[in-house]
Amino acid sequence: MLRVKQEIIDEIVEHGRSEAPLEACGYLAEKDGVVCKCIAMKNIDASPVHYSMDPAQQFGAIRSCRAEGLAIRAVYHSHPETAAHPSAEDIKLAYDPALSYVIVSLEESSPTINSFIIKNDKVSSEQIEIIRAEKMTTTITADVFQNLRGIGCPMNLVKTKVAFSKMQSGQILGLILDNGPPINNVPRSVIREGHEVLSQEQLDDGAWSLLIRKA
Amino acid sequence: MIDFTEEQLERYSRHILLDDVGVDGQEKLLQAKVLIVGAGGLGSPAALYLAAAGVGTIGIIDSDSVEISNLQRQIAHFTKDIGVFKVDSAAEKMQAINPDITVRTYKEYLCAANITKIIAGYDFIIDGTDNFPTKFLVNDACIFTGIPFSHGGILRFNGQTMTVVPGESACYRCSFREAPPPDAVPSCAQAGVLGAIAGMLGTIQATEALKYITGVGELLTNGLLTFDARTLTFRKINLARQKSCPVCGEEPSITHLVDAEQSVCELKSEPVAAPC
Amino acid sequence: MQITVNGEANELHEAEVNLSKLLEIRRVESPEMVAVQLNGEFVDMENYPSTFLKTGDDIEFLYFMGGGSR
Numbered sequence A: 001m002l003r004v005k006q007e008i009i010d011e012i013v014e015h016g017r018s019e020a021p022l023e024a025c026g027y028l029a030e031k032d033g034v035v036c037k038c039i040a041m042k043n044i045d046a047s048p049v050h051y052s053m054d055p056a057q058q059f060g061a062i063r064s065c066r067a068e069g070l071a072i073r074a075v076y077h078s079h080p081e082t083a084a085h086p087s088a089e090d091i092k093l094a095y096d097p098a099l100s101y102v103i104v105s106l107e108e109s110s111p112t113i114n115s116f117i118i119k120n121d122k123v124s125s126e127q128i129e130i131i132r133a134e135k136m137t138t139t140i141t142a143d144v145f146q147n148l149r150g151i152g153c154p155m156n157l158v159k160t161k162v163a164f165s166k167m168q169s170g171q172i173l174g175l176i177l178d179n180g181p182p183i184n185n186v187p188r189s190v191i192r193e194g195h196e197v198l199s200q201e202q203l204d205d206g207a208w209s210l211l212i213r214k215a
Numbered sequence B: 001m002i003d004f005t006e007e008q009l010e011r012y013s014r015h016i017l018l019d020d021v022g023v024d025g026q027e028k029l030l031q032a033k034v035l036i037v038g039a040g041g042l043g044s045p046a047a048l049y050l051a052a053a054g055v056g057t058i059g060i061i062d063s064d065s066v067e068i069s070n071l072q073r074q075i076a077h078f079t080k081d082i083g084v085f086k087v088d089s090a091a092e093k094m095q096a097i098n099p100d101i102t103v104r105t106y107k108e109y110l111c112a113a114n115i116t117k118i119i120a121g122y123d124f125i126i127d128g129t130d131n132f133p134t135k136f137l138v139n140d141a142c143i144f145t146g147i148p149f150s151h152g153g154i155l156r157f158n159g160q161t162m163t164v165v166p167g168e169s170a171c172y173r174c175s176f177r178e179a180p181p182p183d184a185v186p187s188c189a190q191a192g193v194l195g196a197i198a199g200m201l202g203t204i205q206a207t208e209a210l211k212y213i214t215g216v217g218e219l220l221t222n223g224l225l226t227f228d229a230r231t232l233t234f235r236k237i238n239l240a241r242q243k244s245c246p247v248c249g250e251e252p253s254i255t256h257l258v259d260a261e262q263s264v265c266e267l268k269s270e271p272v273a274a275p276c
Numbered sequence C: 001m002q003i004t005v006n007g008e009a010n011e012l013h014e015a016e017v018n019l020s021k022l023l024e025i026r027r028v029e030s031p032e033m034v035a036v037q038l039n040g041e042f043v044d045m046e047n048y049p050s051t052f053l054k055t056g057d058d059i060e061f062l063y064f065m066g067g068g069s070r
């Protein structure tokens, strides 16, 4: 199992795209079992179908990782035009059985990332667990929750006010608001009435999740 | 605490959105009881707005029926209502605007004998009566029972209104003492009145009732608001409680309710001609 | 003599003016339909002749105004 922070995944994809149509390559370094650093390396082959790292840059990267208390966990590279599977070349040149080999495919519009363990020319696939940034809101729980998805202005504010009217001062209201006018207007109005918006974050579907402390 | 239905939340959303009214204010309105004296020029707009606002119980008292000459300013009544009791006509419109509320109708002429019983239990009274004896009767009964009320009057292009909180602010008698002699009083039939000023004044009175119930802002107490529609000038004349007031002063000469000479309590079916 | 009537500054040229005279000057046609307040105090109609004005007085004519039922 390869545990990788979400932002590292994003960096790998970004690096791959910036080098395309050439292959991009680099190291992934971990701390406490989670990959938390992406070290972009130069592909001295400058080829769209294979890569080689510069040995001098490799040693430099390994040294600076040690200095930071990190350990090299994996090698990654991109496949600009093909699937996220090791090529014959990749298998042949995977010298370090202690490392995982991560391949990002940019073949489709949404990239695919896979990890492999390659030992004695034998390839086995490795599961990747993506670690999302820890949410500051996870420690606070709402006393009352209102899902106002699909409720436009001003009824969303009306319902928010009704919810507050049934709460004690200091209690926390959890709200889901649609993107657009609802998120632009409701927080402003509740702040004007003296309530405190503790957090506000966008969800995958574009709606917003808020925690508000009643004044 | 009231659990608002979805329909109520939408109906009253513009009140709930107001910071100073909000959920609590709307709840107070739904639980409030307001009596409107007179279903005419002032009572019509007041009744419609209070019904729309969701004032939970609205009483309306008037012994007259709708006449065609009323329709120029008494906007609760329609041409089809000619000959119908004004309170029935008004109640129909109020319920049509808002089926959520209770309307109590009184087809009676307010007089010393019935006023205390009728006003008991109401939180606020809107005086939209057409004659001075009844205006003074409403004032005195409210002072005795401690019920706040809004006085209103219109003539030609002018209007006046004041809000009285018994025991706290100047009353109608503090400034006006007693009803003018009937022969000096010009009636609407003679003097005329610009219809829309009934709406200007009646809506101010309704606003005062809503403010009193919700506690928003400052009431029009210790002040007489007057306006002249020809120049659209508004003036607020400061009034103060008078120690010499015959009903709320230090040595009141009026200690119980009596009908003024020109009162028509006995003549229930045909009230005497009165102004406006 | 400088007085204020219904919120407006007024210059009176007569030396001695009582409330009855002021109502006349202001062309108040039916004094029965007016209540008079002098410097914030109600003045009884029977005291109009004996109430003489002085500079700085603030007079309000409060007109009786009816309702709108009939």
Ligand SMILES: [Zn+2]
Pocket: B170, B171, B172, B173, B174, B175, B241, B242, B245, B246, B247, B248, B249
């Ligand atoms: Zn008084």
